[in-house]
Structure formats: structure tokens, C-alpha cells
Amino acid sequence: MYMADLLPNEEYKVSLEVFEGPLDLLLYLIKKDEVDIYDIPIGRITTQYMEYLELMKILNLEIAGDFIVMAATLMVIKSRLLLPDEERGPVDEDDEDDPRWDLVRQLVEYKKFKDAAGFLGHLETVQENVFSREGEHVELGVRPDIGMQDVSIFDLISALNQALDRVPREELNEIFAEQFTVSEKVDWLLEATKNGKPLTLGRLFRGMRSRHEIVCTFLAVLELIKLNRLAARQDNHFDEIVIEQVEGGEPEPVLQEKETV
């Protein structure tokens, strides 16, 4: 496949486990396109879904089989929508005669929980200012989730997608161009974000003429996020994504005192 050429030749694998699932991706695309969740333009959304899925595969993200299953589901729905009514095959009596319905119901239900999660997230930020005696209750243990609280993986991929789109598909000179490596880009990123300097993803990719370079840079960003050296944030949905270094991001040595007693 053509896109495979974009992979850095050292077979770099970030293996960032993606905790978001296919439903997240669909909701993301629906929100991004501002379409009605009860009347999803299945053709358009399927195309976009596949595009993201392909990028995730290229990036070697650890995507679950669920993403593939959902792709198949979308395809089935799409093909059934193309058929005239009488050929759609058996449909549950009580259900609406729309092949999209199951999916819609699942998305709507999931969205309610997502909203509830937003409520919890809000409470959590309020509670950040509340301490019980000796600052005790806030300790959730030294387990900062990877630094992507405010940004979903799909936001990142969307940024990558945009950057790739700006570069002409086939640039002859790319074949002869210098090769980029992820580790090189890791060093470069750490330098560029030194002293707490924030960097937008847009600026990060600006001026890059090679798709290969963009992908390497992107993988470096993922790697640093995974190592908790960089955090990505986005102040409002679909705003520019900003990356910056995590303060004291060096992994702390863990003291296992108790086990030795």
C-alpha cells in the first residue's frame, strides 16, 4: 500500500495503547462534521472512519479488533442503505426499518455516559482545590495517566491528517530526500519545547515538505506523550492542539521500602 511507504524504515513501534474505541471515533467524526446523530450520513462518515483507521494502522497504534468490526458494520449498513427497501432482508418488526438504528441507539446510549464522564471530570477539577487533612484524599497514587487528558487520540490523528493533506501526494524528490528517524525527532522536540515553551501542532508541522518527515515527527510526539515527557492539551474542542513538556517529567525512581522489610 502506498501509505506504508510513510513508515519510518527502522520499523518504529510506539505501541501506544488506544483506550478510545470505535464508538469514540464515530462520535468524534459526528461532532466534527456537525451532523445529526439520528441521521448519520453513513457514506461520508464511513469514508472518514476508514481514513482514520488507516492512519492508525500506519502509525502502528495498538488498535483493538473492535475497530475492524465496526468498519465491517459500517460497510454493511452502507450497502444495505443502497438496496431498495424490499431487498434489505429481515428486519426486526418493532425496530425502525433503518439499518442505522442499532448503531444510533448504541451511540446515543454511549454518549450519555460520555456526558456523565464530563460531569465527573468537572467535579474532579473542582476537587483539585480541596484537600482533607494532610492533603490525603487526593493521592491517587503515582499514576498519571498518559498526558492526553484533554485531547483524544483522534484529535491528534486529525492534526496529522491535515498536515499530510497539505503535502503533495507524490513528490519525486522525496525518494531522494534525506531519511528522517523518530529518535532524531524526539531530540529535536525536546529541544523545541525546552523551558516550558509550548508548541502548537500546526506550527510543528509547518514547513515540512516530506510526508515521511511528518509521520516521524508525529510518532516522536506520541512517544514522548507516552513517556509522560510531553503533554497535549486543547483548550476547546477542535482548537489547535498545544504540546508542552511535563514539569518534572523525568520518571521518579520508585522506592520499594516495604518489600524489603
Add this chain to the structure above:
Amino acid sequence: MSNIEVLPELKQIIGALLFAAKKPLTSREIRKALVDAGASYGGPYQQFAEFKEDDILAAIEELKNELVQSSTGLCIAEVAHGFRLQNEINCGPWVRTLLDKDQTARLSKPALETLAIIAYRQPILRSEIESVRGVAVDQVLRNLVEMQLVRVTGRSELPGRPWLFGTTQRFLEHFGLRSLEEMPGMEELKRMVPVEKPERTKPFPAMEKELEQQTQQAVTEEEDESGEAEEAD
């Protein structure tokens, strides 16, 4: 043993108890401390055993007002079915600076979602969470259990006797919730039938082992978990 010249008022005792407790206290627990102290110290200490829970609640109310009026920077909040002494929210930035908590580890979105699903639908199977989220929740769930926001509440009767998960007392404390009922749309989301979907229940060996111990613990600790643990049926 300890010679006290002036006996404290009820309000003072409550303030001291809330201060010393490592978790939110209910009026019942406070009453128990009054009764127990009366029994073990005797004499003038016994008179405090007379107070009823209503007296205690009234004293808490009074204390609440005093703390705010004399701007001590402290306040009493109702959290996790009990009362908790905590700093006033607007003093948070300084406390965070002092404790070096400026970079508080917040929960990721997937973690919050998983928590929300568990909170509404407990007791719930891993496979049920997965069918709502449409993605494996292994790692997320493991983290939540490790953080003690989620615990195993029992085993289902289904083949393979999979674990059932629920939220903890600490969950309520972390989010400053008085009870699960404070979550929005509780009634509606609780009732909704999970969407059906083929369930993948692959073995979960590492975690199973870890959890095995915790359930045993959970069973013995059952009485701390006053509210939500019970409704497992």
C-alpha cells in the same frame, strides 16, 4: 489518666473528631465515638453519650457556620455519606503550591467514562462495560482498581463466574459526591438496558489473581462501604 480541667462542648469534640478522622464521618460514627469514650473513660465523659444523632447534626451545622464566619480557611462538606473537614476551595491554589500538587494527575477521558458506566450500572461485568464503550477496558479497569476507585463487589452466576465491579467509598470522596444519587440522570441511566452485542470474555489471568485478594478483603471491609455495596442483587 488524662486530667482535663475543662470539659469541651459537643461542637468542639465534633470538630476534633472530623479533624482527626481519615475519612468522612457519619453522625452515627460520631455518636459511636461519644458512647465508646463514655464507656471507657467513665465519669464526666459519660454525659456525652446522651447526645442523639440530631444533636450531633445540629452541632455540625453550628460548627459549619462558625468555621466560615471566623474565616479559618476550613469548611465542612458532605461527602460520601458523611462529613469531611476540608480547606475552603478558594484557598486551593496555595495549598496546591505548598504540597507541590500543581500537576495533579487527572483521570483520562476513557477512565472517567469507564467510571461513569460502573457508577450507574453497578454491579457490572467487564464485558458489559465493554459492550457500552465498544472497546476493551482491561487496562483502564486495572488502573481504576489500583487507584481504589473501583473494586470487585462479587462474582456473577454466569459461566466462568466473572467478576462484578462497583465504585468505592473513595470514588465518592475523590469527586466530592455525597452519594451516587448526586450523579445526574441517575434514575434514567440506571434503568437503561445495556445494548446487546456479542461478548468477548477473554481470560483475565493476571488481574484475576490480584483481585482475588481484594475481594476477600472487600468482604471483611463490607461494613465501611455503607451505601452502594448493599445494592448488589
Add this chain to the structure above:
Amino acid sequence: MSNIEVLPELKQIIGALLFAAKKPLTSREIRKALVDAGASYGGPYQQFAEFKEDDILAAIEELKNELVQSSTGLCIAEVAHGFRLQNEINCGPWVRTLLDKDQTARLSKPALETLAIIAYRQPILRSEIESVRGVAVDQVLRNLVEMQLVRVTGRSELPGRPWLFGTTQRFLEHFGLRSLEEMPGMEELKRMVPVEKPERTKPFPAMEKELEQQTQQAVTEEEDESGEAEEAD
């Protein structure tokens, strides 16, 4: 990030800081928190960085009075070179009753002895503690580390590189000691060579007296914590 409508007064900030601090705070440390928070939060937060240590001391004085006057059960004490928020002494019996159920708050005789040996002889090996006490101290030591009264301070150069133990800041706070030097006969005991034959260390009066209140009954002395902790009524 944190949207605060009303800025607190200095007194409130100090109250919140003393409440949340893990150790007694000096006026200097409080001032540092004010300055640091001003720098990291900016805007209106900066104005608190202007306060001098004298202002802080005055505010503490005020807070001290308010806490007593409105009988909150709390007071500010000067301990370990700093200020500490603590419960009023005459509320102690109730607090102890409450915490007694919490086995962590309760130190057994063997635990106290082990603690004393570590306090005087630190850094010390487990085997050295055992040669003084004449019994295995595994479990006791483990509990003390868990309670953060004792910590590993390093490793010895001996074969197997065994751990060395010492007391913590929390140890001082727990016993209301300003420094280790306040322990009776420190100099003398420190110099003493570990005895060979099993022997029980002599209790040291000052410490023992305070601790006596927590260890209500002296259970069979040979017994370990594990057994003793269980017999919480």
C-alpha cells in the same frame, strides 16, 4: 484553571495551609507558598506575595484566637520549629476512641520498644534491633514503616547489603518532639554498644507516658502486633 470568585484573606490561606500540610510549618515556609503561588498563578494571586513574615505571624495569632473563641475543637500549637493545627487537648479522649478502631493509630508495646531502639541507635539494622529485643521484629518493623514512623535510610556495606532503618519526621510529630535531642538520655544511649543477651530496653519515661495513653492495655508482652491489633473491641 481554577475560577475563584472571592479571594480569601491571608488568615484563611494560612488556616488551609496548616490544615493540609503534612508537617508543622514555619512562617518562612508559609511565606514561600504565598510567593510561589503568586508566581505560578499570577494576577490577583500575586498580591499575597507582598506579605512579610511578621504579617503572617500576626495572622496566625489571630487565627489561633478565633479557633479557640468559636470553640471549633482545633488549635494551633508550636511544634518542631513550626506551627501545627491540632485538636484541642481536652478533646483527646474522643479522638483516641475514634482512632483506636484504626489500628494504625495504636502502638503496641513491642512497637514502642522497637521504635525506641531505632530512635536512639539509627541508622540500625534489623538484626541489631533483634539482638537488643531478643525476638524477631519483622512484622513490627513492617508496620512501623507502613505507619511512616520508620523508614529505610540506606543500605549497610555488610554482606547481603541489608537495609538500615531510621525514624521519620512523622515520628517526631507523632510524639510531639521538637527534635531527637529531646529524647531522654540520648547521648548516653546512643553510645551504648548493642547488648548480646536478649534484653528488654528500659522504657524512657517521657515518651512512655504519652504513649501509655494510646496503648491502653499491656497485652502479653511477647505477642506481636498482628495478634494484638485484632482484639479491637
